Amino acid sequence: MSTPKAPETVETPSIDARLVRKLADILKDTGLSEIEVEHAGLKIRVARELTVAPTAYVQAAPAAAAAPLAAPAPVAA
Numbered sequence: 001m002s003t004p005k006a007p008e009t010v011e012t013p014s015i016d017a018r019l020v021r022k023l024a025d026i027l028k029d030t031g032l033s034e035i036e037v038e039h040a041g042l043k044i045r046v047a048r049e050l051t052v053a054p055t056a057y058v059q060a061a062p063a064a065a066a067a068p069l070a071a072p073a074p075v076a077a
Contacts, residue, residue, distance in 0.1 A: 034047035
């Protein structure tokens with residue numbers, strides 16, 4: 001019988017909060033909606049939420065009523 005092996009641990013790189021703040025400042029200053037940086041196997045994506053104005057629906061105006069017809073001319077007898 002073989003002995004169970006210990007699970008391999010994967011080292012998670014630490015995230016530099018200063019870098020994230022700097023990326024957020026770049027977003028704000030440039031008006032970009034997102035930015036992504038990859039360095040040494042670490043990928044950081046910073047995105048800001050965009051607010052979208054709701055679509056305004058305009059109802060069409062009702063059709064104009066037809067003009068009344070003129071009365072017929074009297075007939076001479």
